[in-house]
Amino acid sequence: MLREENPFIKGWRKGLKSVALVYPNRYVGGISNIGLQYIYAEINSREDFVCERFYTDVFNGLRSVESGRSLKDFDIAFFSLQYEEDYFRAVKILKESGFKGLKIAGGPCCMLNPRPILRFFDAFVIGEIENSKIIDNILEAKSREDLTGVEGIYTGVEEKVKRIKPKKLDFHLRRQIIGEGAYGRCVLLEVGRGCIRHCRFCVVRQIYSPPRWRDIRLLLEVAEGYRGVVNKVALIAPSVSDHPKIKELIAGLAEMGFMVSPSSIRADTVDEELMDLLVAGGLRSFTIAPEAGSEKLREILNKGISEEDVLNAARIAKEKGIRSVKMYFMIGLPTETDEDIREIVELVRKVKSIIPKVSVSINPLVPKPHTPFQWLPYTGFKDVKHGMNELNRRSKILRKELSKIAEVSIERVDDFALQTILSRGDEEVGDLIELGRATLKTAEKLGFLKYLDGIPIDKELPWDFIDHSYKKERLIKEFENKVNIQI
Numbered sequence: 050m051l052r053e054e055n056p057f058i059k060g061w062r063k064g065l066k067s068v069a070l071v072y073p074n075r076y077v078g079g080i081s082n083i084g085l086q087y088i089y090a091e092i093n094s095r096e097d098f099v100c101e102r103f104y105t106d107v108f109n110g111l112r113s114v115e116s117g118r119s120l121k122d123f124d125i126a127f128f129s130l131q132y133e134e135d136y137f138r139a140v141k142i143l144k145e146s147g148f149k150g151l152k153i154a155g156g157p158c159c160m161l162n163p164r165p166i167l168r169f170f171d172a173f174v175i176g177e178i179e180n181s182k183i184i185d186n187i188l189e190a191k192s193r194e195d196l197t198g199v200e201g202i203y204t205g206v207e208e209k210v211k212r213i214k215p216k217k218l219d220f221h222l223r224r225q226i227i228g229e230g231a232y233g234r235c236v237l238l239e240v241g242r243g244c245i246r247h248c249r250f251c252v253v254r255q256i257y258s259p260p261r262w263r264d265i266r267l268l269l270e271v272a273e274g275y276r277g278v279v280n281k282v283a284l285i286a287p288s289v290s291d292h293p294k295i296k297e298l299i300a301g302l303a304e305m306g307f308m309v310s311p312s313s314i315r316a317d318t319v320d321e322e323l324m325d326l327l328v329a330g331g332l333r334s335f336t337i338a339p340e341a342g343s344e345k346l347r348e349i350l351n352k353g354i355s356e357e358d359v360l361n362a363a364r365i366a367k368e369k370g371i372r373s374v375k376m377y378f379m380i381g382l383p384t385e386t387d388e389d390i391r392e393i394v395e396l397v398r399k400v401k402s403i404i405p406k407v408s409v410s411i412n413p414l415v416p417k418p419h420t421p422f423q424w425l426p427y428t429g430f431k432d433v434k435h436g437m438n439e440l441n442r443r444s445k446i447l448r449k450e451l452s453k454i455a456e457v458s459i460e461r462v463d464d465f466a467l468q469t470i471l472s473r474g475d476e477e478v479g480d481l482i483e484l485g486r487a488t489l490k491t492a493e494k495l496g497f498l499k500y501l502d503g504i505p506i507d508k509e510l511p512w513d514f515i516d517h518s519y520k521k522e523r524l525i526k527e528f529e530n531k532v533n534i535q536i
């Protein structure tokens with residue numbers, strides 16, 4: 050039984066149009082997604098509509114949380130696709146439920162490249178839905194045709210789709226469902242969208258541009274409404290500590306008696322005052338994402354964080370009483386060598402000498418659409434099969450060396466190859482998704498390993514039809530001048 054505050058329980062009556070909001074992953078992630086919560090509240094605030102939620106760990110995603118109704122009894126299903134691996138679960142839910150209504154998908158995966166999942170949905174939302182007419186358009190639509198050509202919607206026939214977004218974040222979700230989410234039982238405060246940084250591997254700069262921050266008066270006012278309901282606030286943004294008034298905000302929330310949990314803090318923004326505030330707000334362990342061990346690779350990533358920033362953040366955290374730190378790295382970066390791998394171990398060792406409990410998480414890089422890395426071969430090697438062997442070998446070195454000093458988790462090279470295919474593939478990749486579950490072997494049999502290869506700069510890309518308001522020439526320039534490897 051879910052313990053929730055604030056869900057909308059609407060009586061079903063004849064004539065009511067129903068929308069299923071499907072998060073094809075676990076409840077804990079879905080309930081922490083403020084965008085989904087916004088859509089839920091927005092639809093339920095309308096007299097003639099009811100919106101209920103579906104998660105894979107509640108009735109296997111086939112019946113709703115609120116009333117236990119079957120997905121097939123709903124008129125519209127709105128899927129939120131946050132991760133490429135969710136495609137399999139989404140398609141399985143659609144098949145097993147026998148849903149025949151209007152199928153809509155939204156979320157970052159759709160903003161990146163919806164082509165691999167094109168055949169499974171009638172329409173895709175490209176962008177941020179708030180303050181637009183999109184919810185009305187979807188609620189009024191009866192078929193794919195009704196949505197063709199609508200601003201911010203892709204139905205498969207449009208030659209260009211411009212991403213929609215609110216210019217200003219002068220609003221915030223007021224009525225939130227409080228459940229056991231990724232940040233615990235808390236109120237979500239979305240402090241901003243987009244990012245002022247230019248990390249080359251990251252999609253945020255392109256698909257959530259321009260960076261927008263919320264006024265802290267608005268944020269504090271929203272939090273005020275939850276005093277006495279919860280004792281914790283989660284601050285949400287791609288880079289929370291870049292908010293120009295982050296210290297004032299945390300101080301204000303702490304004064305109101307809230308514990309504060311930020312979704313991300315950049316090491317180079319940490320100073321004593323910020324750490325004092327975070328610790329006062331309940332922070333007990335700290336996360337640092339240097340992404341690469343060597344300065345050379347961090348330069349290619351354009352991460353903008355130096356070893357000194359990392360060590361300085363660790364020192365300050367230690368002084369303020371933090372006893373554990375989690376570090377994130379990637380492997381398979383362009384020009385990476387064994388020396389760069391050794392530098393990961395060295396950096397972890399240095400942090401460990403400051404804070405005794407270190408855990409390390411390592412992922413292979415997925416060269417994502419709309420980034421200056423989008424043309425890269427998976428693994429960074431021209432011969433991808435050889436590259437995958439290399440990455441497996443490097444993973445072993447890292448596991449062996451790091452497990453002596455830290456808790457280590459390293460994602461599988463095959464799994465991230467599959468993610469790259471799902472992320473960079475074209476329509477035909479739907480054949481793989483159709484299977485409901487897939488391995489790299491299946492992808493190979495279907496001839497999809499080609500999506501792991503480096504892509505010639507002049508080739509048209511499956512996601513070129515999405516206009517995120519950046520100039521492709523800029524990405525090409527960055528790729529040619531900074532990444533600088535032969536593909």
Ligand code: SF4
Nearest residue numbers: 244246248251253287
């Ligand atoms: S990795 Fe973080 S800091 Fe870098 S651009 Fe992405 S969101 Fe911003």
